[in-house]
Amino acid sequence: MAPARTSAFTRTPCLALMLLLGAPLAHGFSTGSGTCFTNGVAFHPSPSAGSGGFVLSAPADYMPGEVVPITLSGSAPFIGVLLYALDDNLVRFGQWQVASGYQILAACTGANTLSHASNASKSVPVVFNWTAPAAFTGTVTFNILVMKDTLTSFDISGLSIAEAVFRDGFD
């Protein structure tokens, strides 16, 4: 089950954005998600049921300071993404490496939220590298909304992996 935030804060940025739609935009939404929350989509239809064949996968666990490859697989390309890592308190943490075609959404609580930088078609699989903090932080849950096309998106949030307390060197 994906951690969900359904506070007024979830909706307010979208409402503000919708009010701005009539005004000239300095940056189009095709150059990044219009919201910081995977469950806060406006303008586009609500995410479709199911996964659309998209799958998020990760190693079984992670160590502090480690670069953790998060892989988005599927059977079709996509055009947009909103991706962030949550700790047990639903606070975003860690750092995303920004590959070409992607960007950090600075407005979304610092450098912890990744999105697309254009509406160009992006092929799968694609690996998003996430660096865990050096300090112990516990379980991480990845929330992700995948926009397949302008009218179709899938919320496949909820992949959780534990922080390893010990590794024997054989895994």
Ligand code: HEM
């Ligand atoms: C408050 C939420 C949102 C609003 C108000 C919003 C609004 C819009 C608007 C007005 C457009 C058309 C203008 C343009 O192309 O720049 C657009 C396009 C787009 N949006 Fe959003 N959006 C929201 C959330 C998201 C999210 C969460 C994603 C990705 C996960 C996303 C991905 C895209 C993409 C990829 C396009 C380009 C579509 C295309 O060119 O066919 N948007 N959005």
